[in-house]
């Protein structure tokens with residue numbers, strides 16, 4: 109994915125003022141920043157949900173987008189959500205989705221209406237819906253919000269496996285302690301992305 113000089117204002121409030129980044133294949137990248145710095149605005153632009161005022165975003169292939177707010181219908185069961193998304197993604201079956209449910213340990217919730225699930229479990233489903241078509245590029249906005257420690261660890265194990273398989277991630281986070289998990293890290297400051305020198309390692313050899 110290539111993002112070049114993206115600008116976006118809400119009225120007179122200029123949130124993004126020339127944000128740029130390049131995300132190679134097999135890279136687990138993070139964007140951190142203070143509340144209100146524009147992380148969600150940036151991700152919505154990258155996902156095509158919001159138009160930038162200026163700048164370009166380009167990438168190849170489908171992407172998976174996990175928004176901060178869940179996309180669930182409380183009256184539908186987990187299985188019904190999976191089926192809806194299977195049709196939308198034109199998947200032959202739900203084998204990958206069921207594997208992800210197992211990985212995140214909530215297969216026993218398949219017949220429950222999502223309105224009765226805990227916030228953390230709803231977020232797990234939100235994540236599965238973004239991952240089940242195995243897109244090469246994943247845009248995740250605070251994907252582990254509400255996860256307990258075990259689910260949080262499982263998320264990172266899964267991210268590591270997908271990275272090894274060549275998938276790229278852009279994860280928005282405001283949690284300072286997980287920044288060491290990223291291959292690449294940008295801080296969103298004053299509407300621009302600043303490459304963070306403290307990134308853990310760089311498997312793509314680009315840094």
Ligand SMILES: Nc1ncnc2c1ncn2[C@@H]1O[C@H](COP(=O)(O)OP(=O)(O)OP(=O)(O)O)[C@@H](O)[C@H]1O
Nearest residue numbers: 118121123141142143144145146147148149150282
């Ligand atoms: N639809 C909107 N209309 C007006 N202002 C908005 C809108 N959406 C976001 N903003 C403002 O833009 C700024 C950036 O918001 P954004 O949600 O992108 O930040 P964020 O970094 O994701 O914040 P957080 O960490 O709290 O989720 C904030 O000041 C917010 O109030």
